[in-house]
Amino acid sequence: MEHAEILHRCFRCGYCKLPSDYTDLNCPSYLKFRFETYSPGGRMWLLRAWLNQEIETSSRLSEILFSCAACGNCVEHCVFPEFKSDLLDIFISGREELVNEGVVPPSVRDYFKAMIVYGNPYKLPEAERGAWTEGLGIEPYKDQECLFFVGCAGAYDERGQKMTRAVASILKNWGVSFGVLGADECCDGNEVKTLGETGLFDELAKKNIKAFEDAGVKKIITLSPHGYHAIKNEYPKFGGNFEVRHYSQVLADLMEKERKYENNIPLKVTFHDPCYLGRHNWEYQAPRTVLQTLPGIEFKEMDRIKADALCCGGGGGNFYTDVLGGGFESPARVRVREAFETGAEVLAAACPKCVKMFEDAIKAEELEDRMQVMDLAEIVQTRLE
Ligand code: SF4
Numbered sequence: 001m002e003h004a005e006i007l008h009r010c011f012r013c014g015y016c017k018l019p020s021d022y023t024d025l026n027c028p029s030y031l032k033f034r035f036e037t038y039s040p041g042g043r044m045w046l047l048r049a050w051l052n053q054e055i056e057t058s059s060r061l062s063e064i065l066f067s068c069a070a071c072g073n074c075v076e077h078c079v080f081p082e083f084k085s086d087l088l089d090i091f092i093s094g095r096e097e098l099v100n101e102g103v104v105p106p107s108v109r110d111y112f113k114a115m116i117v118y119g120n121p122y123k124l125p126e127a128e129r130g131a132w133t134e135g136l137g138i139e140p141y142k143d144q145e146c147l148f149f150v151g152c153a154g155a156y157d158e159r160g161q162k163m164t165r166a167v168a169s170i171l172k173n174w175g176v177s178f179g180v181l182g183a184d185e186c187c188d189g190n191e192v193k194t195l196g197e198t199g200l201f202d203e204l205a206k207k208n209i210k211a212f213e214d215a216g217v218k219k220i221i222t223l224s225p226h227g228y229h230a231i232k233n234e235y236p237k238f239g240g241n242f243e244v245r246h247y248s249q250v251l252a253d254l255m256e257k258e259r260k261y262e263n264n265i266p267l268k269v270t271f272h273d274p275c276y277l278g279r280h281n282w283e284y285q286a287p288r289t290v291l292q293t294l295p296g297i298e299f300k301e302m303d304r305i306k307a308d309a310l311c312c313g314g315g316g317g318n319f320y321t322d323v324l325g326g327g328f329e330s331p332a333r334v335r336v337r338e339a340f341e342t343g344a345e346v347l348a349a350a351c352p353k354c355v356k357m358f359e360d361a362i363k364a365e366e367l368e369d370r371m372q373v374m375d376l377a378e379i380v381q382t383r384l385e
């Protein structure tokens, strides 16, 4: 169905901003701003008015369109099966048009500039992309079974690097045959695409595909669900076909086959479903298998889980651009309060962006002494020590 036709058929019923039991607000941008134009249905009407030239291109329109966290709750919960899967594409098309017209929020402009000049949002040299491997004895990819694809947050961000090192150490510990591309890896481009810079995304995807093919890569393990999504669902459109798995899926398989734990210190843990692993790729079980297989873990679910999980607010490029911003009703803080209500000592995540968003939110909620954020791999490490 054409985007214009879909925009005309949406009747702004509003179900798309709720979870399946209709009891909470589950669209991060509507939750934060509480204006209808920030909800998915409101965005549809805004886009329709824009398309019909009833409103003009403006920085206000741009702020609203770039506040979507691309969480996919609307895709999951829209009442129209005929077009629900197109909603996010429509919102991204709106951003694409704004990028073409050069009307984007300043933080989005800065993000694109960093990507063009440095190839990563951290403005760090590409040569440092493999610096996280230092001292771990990790080999460059040659003819190993799998490539471990790290992504920008896992390669450059200090907290992300800790996650990357934890995952790599566990893969090594379990004898997985893998290598890394280091400086030859480039950004997966997922955030570039959701921010509407399709031309740049195409370049990044083609560059990575060439690097994978030149190295003879067939199987890929990703750190980030965002990279997992891009390589699994977008790269095949450019002829890049690889067997790609998120590291939680690999860990779940390894841990079911062989148990090699040395301690069972009690730990109460709850888990946050990352949008790009869950709603975008329907993988809900693997992280739970990891946690439920570990000795000593008391696993507690939050109220909103799986397809109803509330996004941390870091998707759709917002992790880098912060168009959503913080505050008491920011999605990360609401989610942290929800996690804390379970009585868990640890909020587990399986994405470097979620980990960082929640760590900031825990500080803002002044809960640092009562709950911490850990990546799944970091929790596994506590059982191996
Ligand atoms: S649920 Fe579907 S039809 Fe209803 S407002 Fe949302 S996008 Fe429009």
Ligand code: SF4
Residues within 6 Å of the ligand: 016, 017, 026, 027, 028, 029, 030, 038, 039, 040, 043, 067, 068, 069, 070, 071, 072, 073, 074, 075, 088
């Ligand atoms: S993708 Fe998420 S943040 Fe964006 S409009 Fe839909 S529910 Fe809201």
